[in-house]
Structures are given as structure tokens and as C-alpha cells.
Amino acid sequence: xxxxxxxxxxxxxxxxxxxxxxxxxxxxxxxxxxxxxxxxxxxxxxxxxxxxxxxxxxxxxxxxxxxxxxxxxxxxxxxxxxxxxxxxxxxxxxxxxxxxxxxxxxxxxxxxxxxxxx
Numbered sequence: 001x002x003x004x005x006x007x008x009x010x011x012x013x014x015x016x017x018x019x020x021x022x023x024x025x026x027x028x029x030x031x032x033x034x035x036x037x038x039x040x041x042x043x044x045x046x047x048x049x050x051x052x053x054x055x056x057x058x059x060x061x062x063x064x065x066x067x068x069x070x071x072x073x074x075x076x077x078x079x080x081x082x083x084x085x086x087x088x089x090x091x092x093x094x095x096x097x098x099x100x101x102x103x104x105x106x107x108x109x110x111x112x113x114x115x116x117x118x
Contacts, residue, residue: 032074
């Protein structure tokens with residue numbers, strides 16, 4: 001049986017190992033140094049950050065409506081998040097003070113209103 005690095009029950013809790021909880025993780029990606037895993041936490045409308053060195057889970061971004069896909073670009077220092085509920089792709093800067101609100105991120109495509117930007 002695989003070991004859990006985050007609690008197997010649903011919830012929204014930052015913490016260490018099995019004391020932390022997610023609610024419908026949809027996508028993951030890892031940084032280039034293979035030590036930080038970024039997780040789109042769909043039902044919590046958040047992006048979470050898991051430090052693989054100590055299994056500590058923290059909140060990286062909030063108010064991302066139903067995040068699904070996620071990609072980390074460690075070279076340009078950005079995390080890209082596809083938001084199913086906002087029909088948008090957000091760009092967050094790595095290394096800044098977290099957690100971010102989605103309103104503080106750049107929207108690359110789509111919009112939070114469902115109306116195309118002109």
C-alpha cells in the first residue's frame with residue numbers, strides 16, 4: 001500500500017503529513033529541484049504547496065475557482081493554473097509571499113466574467 005504524504009480524508013488543513021488535508025486534488029507538478037510539489041486543490045478553490053523534504057503542506061494561492069491543471073516553470077519562476085470555474089489561466093510568481101489571491105495574479109487567457117477580453 002502506498003504511503004500517504006497528505007491525509008487521506010477530505011478537508012482544508014495546512015500542516016505536516018497526515019495532519020494536512022486536501023479536497024479533490026486534480027493536478028500536480030514539481031519544481032525543477034524536485035523538492036516542492038504544487039497541487040491544484042479543486043474543491044477548496046486553492047493551490048497548495050507540498051515540501052517533500054518534511055511533508056509540510058501550505059496554501060500557495062486562494063480564490064482560484066476549481067483549479068485543475070497546473071504547471072511549474074522554475075526557469076521563469078511562475079506557476080500556471082488552469083481554472084475550470086473561471087474559464088481562465090492564471091500566472092503566479094514563485095518565491096513571493098504566499099498565499100496569493102487569484103485577483104492578484106495575471107490572467108493569461110479567458111476571464112473571470114466569462115466574457116472575452118478585448
